[in-house]
Amino acid sequence: MPTAALSIAPIADSDVADVVVLWQACGLTRPWNDPSADIALARRGPNSALxxxxxxxxxxxxxxxxxxxxxxxxxxxxxxPAHQGKGLGRTMMASVEDWLRAAGVPKLQLLVRRENAKASAFYQSLGYEESTSVMLSKWLDGRDPTP
Incomplete structure (x- = not known):
């Protein structure tokens, strides 16, 4: 599987609209999450990055x-989707792991929707294992639970 050249850097202001379009093309957005607001929140402090x-x-x-x-x-x-199968997801995950190691963080966790077998298989191929923990959630702004 050939790997395309990939230059990785934190998001710039001019990238936000293109990133939202990419997330929509990949089926990552949900009606209850505003992707632009998620990006802004991630960019606010030193403990997160896009x-x-x-x-x-x-x-x-x-x-x-x-x-x-x-x-x-x-x-x-x-x-x-036009660039999948070239190892770019693996490259991005390696960058995320490096970012966390540099911050001194010992463990990485992620969420995969139960119906997303393709994503689950991808993460398992990178050495991630299903946790025995149960995730609980609550909207703090009073919204009804999401599906």
Whole structure:
């Protein structure tokens, strides 16, 4: 599987619209999450970042990473459908892991929707294992639970 050249850097202001389009093309957005607001929140402090991967100057991959000092989390791992199968997802995940190691964070966790067997298989191929923990959630703004 050939790997395209990928330049990885934090998102710039001018990248936001292109990143949202990529996430939509990859089926990552949900009606209850505003992707632009998620990007703004990730960019607010030193404990999170949105990394973008460029091939020939064009954004083709992303990964949002953050941590609480003990556990790291990754979200919005996306590879343009026209560029999948080239190892770009693996490259983005390696960058996320490096970012967390540099911050001294010992563990990375991520969430995969139960119906997304393709994503689950991808992460398992990178050495991730299904946790025995159960995730609980609650909207703090009073919204109804999401499906």
């Amino acid at each position: 990394l973008v991967g460029r091939d020939a100057g064009v954004i083709v991959a992303t990964a949002m990473v953050g941590h609480d000092g003990h556990r790291g989390w990754v979200y919005y791992v996306a590879v343009d």
